[in-house]
Amino acid sequence: MIDDTANLSIDFLAGFTIFIIAFIYVATLIPGLFLGLQSNTIDYNAVAYRTGVILVEDPGSPVSWEIPGIYSDYYIQTNSIRFGLALSKDTPNILSVQKVNRFFCSTFVYPQDYRSRAIFGDYPYLFNISLQLSGDNTTKSIGDIRPDGYGYIRRVVQLKGWSNATIGSATINALHLNSTANVTTHVFSIQINSTDLLDNATNPSCNNPLYQINPWEDQIMVNLTDLNTLYYDNSHPPNVTLSRITILKAQQSQSYPSPPLSVLEDFNSGSSLSGVPPFYVYADGNSTHESTLPVNVADNLSLVFTPGFFYQMGNNNLYQLDTTTQLYVNLTFQLDNNDWYLNNTASEPFEYNYNPAYVTQPGLRSGVMEIAVW
Structure with missing residues (x-):
């Protein structure tokens, strides 16, 4: 009589191998099944934070994108431009008044011009970006009306004026x-x-x-x-x-x-x-x-x-x-x-120079920028 107590059959080995492979494959798919159940607030807050960094800490690309005589609205809409509102890379949170004025003007198309140049990402986010400056009775704003739930970030900024x-x-x-x-x-x-x-x-x-x-x-x-x-x-x-x-x-x-x-x-x-x-x-x-x-x-x-x-x-x-x-x-x-x-x-x-007796020098105004994303 042949003793086969310690041996596994070929059929068992083949079936077990197939089971392990299938188990690993299914396990890799499980995280994707729960993407829709993840917290939207955390995800949108992260997008709002990233957008806030781009807008208030970056001068944009090119850095003089706001000058209409050089970069027309058509040029901006048809080329790779990044909206950034800072004066320069060395002055985070200090915004250019001309960049702010052009960013909130009505010549750009919402949401696509802003989504591709300030929000970024493949997901079709909706958003509202607003700026309230001290001394102003109105708020500069671009975007949709905020829904009940959204992610947001607020940044304290200063706006450099003109002389x-x-x-x-x-x-x-x-x-x-x-x-x-x-x-x-x-x-x-x-x-x-x-x-x-x-x-x-x-x-x-x-x-x-x-x-x-x-x-x-x-x-x-x-x-x-x-x-x-x-x-x-x-x-x-x-x-x-x-x-x-x-x-x-x-x-x-x-x-x-x-x-x-x-x-x-x-x-x-x-x-x-x-x-x-x-x-x-x-x-x-x-x-x-x-x-x-x-x-x-x-x-x-x-x-x-x-x-x-x-x-x-x-x-x-x-x-x-x-x-x-x-x-x-x-x-x-x-x-x-x-x-x-x-x-x-x-x-x-x-x-026209820096003599305050004849020329009023540029000043800074405080404000709050809010980026809401949903």
Whole structure:
């Protein structure tokens, strides 16, 4: 009689092997069966946190995506762009006002433009992103109405504002009133010196993104006031018109008004004040900007150069910044009879710089950004 007590049959070994293989296969599938039962709050909170990091700690890619003259809405919608609202990678939680304005504008399509450039991921998340700034009565928002349950993250941020210059009677009388120019044509020049604003080792403000005046990416605003006090003969004040606006360019080694200064744009009588990026002219407190020259001026004048205007003016290659460029904005005023007026042809141009006596420096505003995802 044959003793087979310690032997296993071939059939048993084959069946046991098949069972183990099947067991392992089923075990690998079990986690996927319970994905729908996992906590949505934890998952959505993680997505909201990741989105918050992208928006408030990253300047985006490219870092100047907010400049409309360089990166149009069509370019952003058809290329790989990442929305980031920070000034730079070295200034987390400090947001650019122009990036914020463009991010919350109505030209991008919700949700696809935002989902692919800020939320990321294959899952079709819905979301609402809002920003409440101190002093504002309204909240900037993009997205759907929040449902009952959603994941969210709140980030405390600061928004860097823009500078502006106000040139009133005291400044004009001290620096820019040519009393010998009793004529009908007067020229006032404003200098935008990019080297002093962006790359001056002796000036700590220009090397700190929080307080830097960046003419390439910031809005530049100049207000001229008290213009009706400049006349020599106040009993018979002349009628004044802004008849010409000329944008000129010089290299850093050149000094004003030594030639050659190349004329980049020349807006004269009949010219339309438009372009990309645009600039706006407001006269005597009117809320509507002027569309053509000449413009009648009685008491005050405001010039608003939108972000990217000087970048486009100062660089032949829009994607390669030339920080040695000096730009000049020459305003030509026409009087209907001889008199004194705003005129610095015999002195120096008004320099838009870090002197707080003439230029209000950029400031920071606190706010809270909330990202809700579901």
